[in-house]
Amino acid sequence: MDKEKEIKAYLDGELLPEVRMKYEIAEEMGLLDRVLSDGWKSLSAKETGRIGGLMTKRKKEKLKK
Known part of the structure; x- marks a missing residue:
């Protein structure tokens, strides 16, 4: 999925x-x-790692619930 389609899907609530x-x-x-505006590549490794964590x-x- 390219960047524009992913952004539109996010705004429209159509993402997994x-x-x-x-x-x-x-x-x-x-x-x-x-x-x-700049894509996921614009984030630092620290920011990306925090999101993943x-x-x-x-x-x-x-899963506990």
Whole structure:
């Protein structure tokens, strides 16, 4: 999926739950504007790792419920 289609899918609510979670976490961290304008490559390794870590944490929490 190219960048424009992914952004449109995010805004329209048509993404897979895992991808939606990635965007939601980026938004919570205040990074969503940069991701939407410059893509995921614009994030540092630290920022990307933090998003991945939070995704893993949330997935584990869902499994416990």
